[in-house]
Amino acid sequence: MPELVRARDLVFDTCKVGVVLRAVLFVQAIAAVVGLFGATTLLSWLTQMALFTGAALPATLLWLLAVCVLKKPLGHLPMPAQWASGVALGALAALYGCGLLVWMGLADPAPWLGSAAAGALVATVLVAALVWRTKARTPAGTTAQLAELQARIRPHFLFNTLNTAIALVREEPAKAENLLEDLSELFRHALADTQEAVPLRQELELAEHYLAIEQLRFGERLKVEWSIDETASKAMLPPLILQPLVENAVKHGVEPSPDGAMVRISTQRRGSVVVIKVTNTVPAGSGRRGHGLALNNVRQRLTLLHDVQGRFQSALVNGVFQVRLEIPV
Numbered sequence: 001m002p003e004l005v006r007a008r009d010l011v012f013d014t015c016k017v018g019v020v021l022r023a024v025l026f027v028q029a030i031a032a033v034v035g036l037f038g039a040t041t042l043l044s045w046l047t048q049m050a051l052f053t054g055a056a057l058p059a060t061l062l063w064l065l066a067v068c069v070l071k072k073p074l075g076h077l078p079m080p081a082q083w084a085s086g087v088a089l090g091a092l093a094a095l096y097g098c099g100l101l102v103w104m105g106l107a108d109p110a111p112w113l114g115s116a117a118a119g120a121l122v123a124t125v126l127v128a129a130l131v132w133r134t135k136a137r138t139p140a141g142t143t144a145q146l147a148e149l150q151a152r153i154r155p156h157f158l159f160n161t162l163n164t165a166i167a168l169v170r171e172e173p174a175k176a177e178n179l180l181e182d183l184s185e186l187f188r189h190a191l192a193d194t195q196e197a198v199p200l201r202q203e204l205e206l207a208e209h210y211l212a213i214e215q216l217r218f219g220e221r222l223k224v225e226w227s228i229d230e231t232a233s234k235a236m237l238p239p240l241i242l243q244p245l246v247e248n249a250v251k252h253g254v255e256p257s258p259d260g261a262m263v264r265i266s267t268q269r270r271g272s273v274v275v276i277k278v279t280n281t282v283p284a285g286s287g288r289r290g291h292g293l294a295l296n297n298v299r300q301r302l303t304l305l306h307d308v309q310g311r312f313q314s315a316l317v318n319g320v321f322q323v324r325l326e327i328p329v
Helices: 002-011 018-034 043-069 071-075 077-104 112-152 154-169 173-190 202-220 243-255 293-309
Strands: 222-227 261-270 273-281 311-319 320-328
Touching: 002 043, 002 071, 018 043, 018 112, 018 293, 043 071, 043 077, 043 112, 071 077, 077 112, 112 273, 154 202, 173 202, 202 243, 243 261, 243 273, 243 293, 243 311, 243 320, 261 320, 293 311, 293 320
Parallel strands: 222 261
Antiparallel strands: 261 273, 273 320, 311 320
């Protein structure tokens, strides 16, 4: 039941920059097409489009603001009632836009009925897009979660970890105990109930457990450097998103190199944005390349949570591979 409530709350989450931008561009495109009717010259088309924009743009922004403010009450309504409310608000917003034109003396006679119908129709399309966006989050997130589990708890990773623990039990039991505790924490997070987002601090702790396991396996070959900004620790990320990046760094940086590699993890808050970097040195002449599945997985999950406000970049420069994430605070 909590999962359903959370999904409903997200339907009218129009406060996000990406949602506002797409809605405005969609309505502006409609105004541009409608302006073609009856236009014989470029100037007349621009005049018509400006007239329609003068009514449609304020109405669209009003609708987005209204459903954003009311998203929690709307989220507790049955789905048919949510649709009806969204469409009704669209008709009211369109009447507001029409009223602006009447007030400025640009619409005589006033097309009240046509405006309400057009507003209801556009709102129907926008609500459908929001519902589709909400539904798309669950299967994509579940698929990504399963892919992360598959990539992280691979049979050979578990096999190597247990072999390391067995080797340490007699000679260094304290290290073996720590290793199994780290492994337990890793599995506990992996098998926990799915959450939409978790604090960056939790993701860093999980990465620390993973690196502690690999440190015992690779010894001095694995060099780890942390640079953590505590003011960024409350930023929200999709769960289990940082550890695959760290695992990639170990797999492609440390494993193929007899001398090992340096893995660096840094976080930094820059105003309203948090920058996360995971870098690793790459062995000289290494031609080993992955399929990019983990990176694509992370990119898609970041987009699902933060839309255009989340950014993902990866690049290999001068023998150093870097993954950079930017998320809003």
